[in-house]
Amino acid sequence: MTAKLSARKLTLIRGESCLFQGLEFSLSRGELLLLEGQNGSGKTSLMRAIAGMLSLESGEIFWNDVPVSDQRQEFHGSLVWLAHRTGLKGDLTLVENLRFEGALRRQADVDPATIFERLGIARLKSLPLRSLSAGQQRRVALARMMMADVPLWLMDEPFTNLDREGRQLVMDLTEEHLASGGMCVMAAHQDVKVDATVIRVNLS
Amino acid sequence: MSAIKAGQPGILAGLLAITRRDLLLAWKRPGDVLNPLFFFAMVCTLFPLAVGPSAEQLTFSGPGVLWVAALLSTLLSLNSLFMSDHEDGSLDQLLVSPQPLPVLALGKTLAHWLISGFPLVLISPLLAITYRMPSDIMGVLMLTLLLGTISLSLLGSIGAALTVGLHRGTALLSLLILPLAMPVLLLGANTVSLAAGNDIYSTGIWALGAYAVGSISLAPYATAAALRISNE
Amino acid sequence: MWKFFHQLASPPHFYRLAATLIPWLAVPGVLLIAYGAYAGLFLVSADYQQGDAFRIIYVHVPSAYLSMMAYMMMAVGGGIGLIWRMKLAHAVGAAAAPLGAAFTFLALVTGSIWGRPMWGTWWEWGDPRMTSELILLFLYFGYMALRSSIDDTAKADKASAVLALVGVVNVVIVHFSVEWWSSLHQGQTVFKKGTMDADMRIPLFAMLIGFSLIFGAMLVSRLRTEVLFRERRTRWVRELVLSPEGGK
């Protein structure tokens, strides 16, 4: 079974304005869906709609050709979401935060230490997150994403708060994930150079 | 097609994980735990100051005052149930987690009860003594408060979920939850009064127990639905 | 049949239908109430226990009945709205709440006025129905407060629907717990059921039906306003407003 994320005739209305109408896309393993558009064009809303947190005016999102609304839990078990806000607890340490995540979602069979090492956060392990910089917190969120054993990565503006090295790291990680048969949906307003099939959706 | 792939943590693991996380968070901020307790004690102190120290009157109104104070202090602490999760984006993460949302809501409410309702049950005999309530009804008092605060936390979690992210949340939460909580107050306080008057009080205990069971099995679904709506 | 409902749920159809429906509800309603009030006040002979004060039931009972009906409608409307995503059903809740609160208020005040000569007090906590009715009023306040504090209509609809559904379960529990509570404190007996003569009952039925019809007329009228407001950006409203005959 090849995993696949597709959307048919999505229309989303927020408040008074129609963000998009009749939007369609289809994403298979190894492909990157890049959402482009200015701020406020509905990238985050589309991401939230894919994650099942916004109700669509009309249309349907499919995971493996089954509507997501019929299999919400299975679908959520196949994705991890790197949101604008990290969604990590500032009072807890890196390890405590990630241990909690591990109890919710299936974890990949990798040693966390190597991931921390690669992200450059290994030495921050026992500090509460609120004492970390915004960039370091972002890296913790990346660690959570890498540790989950899921095919679909939803990444909302993954480059914010990261330096050039960090941005390159995100692109490398994305590339590796795609190469190993994963899928990515990414919202970004900067150009993304990734060696993979890129499907572009412009929301402006 | 298997519903959930092998290796996916089970429901119980999710429930325990979120309960543990919230307890850990409370441990790191003990003020959040102590405030409702102080509030409870203070409301109980206000009453004798207002109506005078007559022993007769205090014994008579003790159950009612303790119960009203317990209700108000639970309400006070409920406001923060989902607030910090909403602010730092954790709520979003919970909503997209593969664990069923009602289970997570139940886990959060359980943690909330353990840090606000349960200590209140434990210190209630101390306050009851100051009200000169007979010592043989302490058991009934604690049992009704135990069952009642569970129900109140669960009911309140629905209100907290409905008002999360709203500006006027606190006042609104009280307005939504107080009428819903009235049966619990009525059952609890009157059962203790009956016990104090050496009447048969088992009906009240059974009713409170039924209410608690009912709210454990139904309230998490309403809370989950409300969370999805509020977080759209 | 299904087609009829489908058309009813379509906003422009409903808007047009509602305008013709209102007088058909209101006129018979007013006539029935006029008859019921006249008969209740003058034709029916006084009750042998309560004297003429019993005539208050001709306004109290219909108000109390509608106060509960309106809450049921909010809950059912909310449930339908949540399950089948029918927007008109959500609008029913928005339209019914203020009306329900008004009738609950009436039931409380008329009950209290009745209680003054009967019990010698304006308010009797021992009466389970009065207490339940008071809690019902608070439930209405909560519902309306929640609705008005959420700006997004779709979100307000769904949140208040959840509250109405939780509340309707609670109303039942309130009823039984208050009954138990008042039995502990030897509550006063209220309007006894089944002791009415037929000639006393007929005006009461007329009042009940008349009140329901008037309530229906007001509900449809409020619903029409809700529909118009919610659809204000649509083409049919634009055409309606710009058309030479306009709308009322």
Next chain:
Amino acid sequence: MDALAMGNYGAYVWSCFGLTLIVVVLSAWRARARHKHVYREIEVQIKALEEHQ
């Protein structure tokens, strides 16, 4: 006159009926007024938009 006095209960009965009448009429009037208000608001908005174009 006796019919209006209703024993000693006249004041209670009449105030109930009167109050009910007032509340029902007020509710009906408010429903109508709200409709007019909403309609006018929408009308002004739409016509302003129309002239603008």
